[in-house]
Amino acid sequence: MAIVFGLSAFLSWQSREPVYEGKPLSYWMEQLNSISLHENALEAIREIGPLGVPSLLAEIRRGEPMLPRLFRETWSKLPVRVRDRIPKPKGRNYAREGQYAGALVMLGAPAIPQLLTAFGDPSENVRLAAVRAIRVVGINAEEPAPGLLHLLNDPNSQVRVEAVYALGQRNDRKQFVPLLIGALKDTNTAEAAIRVLGCIGPAAESAVPELAGLLKTGNGPMWVQAAIALCRIRHDVNGMNVLVSELPHAADSSACLEIIAGLGQMGSTAKPAVPVILRMVNDPGWGSGRELLIQAARQALNEIDFAATAELGIEAQ
Numbered sequence: 001m002a003i004v005f006g007l008s009a010f011l012s013w014q015s016r017e018p019v020y021e022g023k024p025l026s027y028w029m030e031q032l033n034s035i036s037l038h039e040n041a042l043e044a045i046r047e048i049g050p051l052g053v054p055s056l057l058a059e060i061r062r063g064e065p066m067l068p069r070l071f072r073e074t075w076s077k078l079p080v081r082v083r084d085r086i087p088k089p090k091g092r093n094y095a096r097e098g099q100y101a102g103a104l105v106m107l108g109a110p111a112i113p114q115l116l117t118a119f120g121d122p123s124e125n126v127r128l129a130a131v132r133a134i135r136v137v138g139i140n141a142e143e144p145a146p147g148l149l150h151l152l153n154d155p156n157s158q159v160r161v162e163a164v165y166a167l168g169q170r171n172d173r174k175q176f177v178p179l180l181i182g183a184l185k186d187t188n189t190a191e192a193a194i195r196v197l198g199c200i201g202p203a204a205e206s207a208v209p210e211l212a213g214l215l216k217t218g219n220g221p222m223w224v225q226a227a228i229a230l231c232r233i234r235h236d237v238n239g240m241n242v243l244v245s246e247l248p249h250a251a252d253s254s255a256c257l258e259i260i261a262g263l264g265q266m267g268s269t270a271k272p273a274v275p276v277i278l279r280m281v282n283d284p285g286w287g288s289g290r291e292l293l294i295q296a297a298r299q300a301l302n303e304i305d306f307a308a309t310a311e312l313g314i315e316a317q
Contacts, residue, residue, distance in 0.1 A: 005276035018051040020044040025052050026059070032099055045103050053107065053114040057130070059100050061123040097125075102134035112143060124156040131159060135166040145170070153180060157188035164189050168196035179208050184214070191222055198229030198262075205233060215242060220240040225257070228262030235269045244273045245279055253289035256280060257296045264300025274301065274308045282311075 017024035025048055031041035045052065052246055072089040104111060111133070118130035131151055139148070151163035164183050167176050171276060177200065183193035184207075194211065199205040207229075214226040230239035243259050250256040260277060263270040282298040284290065302306045 017055045018048045020048050025055050025274070027034060029059075029099060030104065032110065036082075042106070042110065045106050049107055050110045050114060053104065055113050055116075055125050056100050056103050057118055057121070060129045061126050063097065063123075063125055070260060082101055101129035104129060105136045108137055112137065116147050116212070117142065119151055124154075124159060126155060126161050127151065128156060129161065131162040131166055135162055135169055138169045139166065140171050145176075147184055149176075149179065152183060160186065160189050161192045164192040164196060168192075168199055173200055177204050181210055184210050190214075191225055192226040194222065194229050196223070198232040201232050202234065204229075208233060208236075212238070213237075215239065224262075228258065229263070231262050231270075232265045235266045237269065239258060240266055240273060241271050244276050246277050247273075250280075253286055256293055260293070260296045262302045264296075264303045267303050268305065270300075270304045274305050276312050277301065 003128040017026060019025070020028060021044065023044070025045070028041045028044040028048075031037040031044075034041070047258055050083075056083045061155045075083060075089050077088070078086075081195065102113065116132050118126050121127055121130070126236070131148070134148070135308075142265050145167075148163055148166055152167075154160050154163065160183075164180065167173055167180065167226040170176075173196070177197065179198075180193045180197050183189040194214070197211065211230050214222060215230065217223060223242065227236075227242035227246070230236035231243065240263065243263055247256065247263075250259060260280075263273045263277065277297050277300065281290070281293045286293055298309055
């Protein structure tokens with residue numbers, strides 16, 4: 001009876017799916033993994049458009065199918081002699097779940113109203129997928145903010161982080177500076193809030209005392225992010241000194257790129273950083289990552305000291 005009921009429910013759900021060229025949305029989602037039909041699947045999902053949002057959210061809400069999950073959880077508790085006689089369960093298919101969340105992004109701005117409604121969904125998977133899509137698609141002042149603000153207090157830390165970044169995508173983000181300052185107190189959202197405050201720039205002046213306090217902690221990546229934010233907000237010399245001292249110790253080219261970009265935001269105030277930037281970028285030890293560093297340095301030095309671009313070994317632009 002349970003099997004019959006489950007099959008009936010599945011068929012009922014499938015019948016409600018939007019269709020493109022006679023095939024349901026779930027078929028086209030599966031074809032995203034097909035080499036021959038991938039482009040067709042992308043076209044189908046875009047053509048289905050916002051009509052596909054309820055089905056996509058339903059699949060995200062459903063998450064991992066129950067039987068594989070139960071099998072995996074049970075298998076780990078079985079005696080070794082039993083486990084040796086049965087196949088090992090497959091890991092959770094996060095790639096598939098990610099595809100459904102990614103499809104929400106493909107639908108673009110027309111899906112925003114339904115995504116905003118999904119912020120109140122009881123499933124944390126749905127809330128996370130919705131706010132991530134909003135972050136990528138972007139949301140303007142014309143769209144209501146209360147649901148997004150509510151997510152700043154979501155019990156799921158990933159949802160809170162994405163909500164902070166989504167606020168940073170709004171064209172009226174300046175008005176949310178007090179809330180972003182509050183997000184600095186949450187260890188999970190602090191780094192995201194620092195980055196967004198830095199992107200807001202001088203309009204985030206009220207955040208300077210809190211960011212200056214973080215600068216004094218010497219706390220790894222957050223320390224660097226606070227310095228970059230202060231540079232972007234008020235061209236803070238203390239922030240520049242932190243970045244200059246940290247640049248030679250950057251763990252990888254990605255960290256270097258971020259620090260160099262932060263110094264570039266300071267303009268001519270960052271002239272003391274020029275020799276350090278040149279030493280870092282002209283170091284052949286960066287290998288294939290050096291070209292990206294040169295591009296970042298060129299852009300930064302154009303703002304700091306245009307004449308110094310000649311020392312990059314490339315034509316100044």
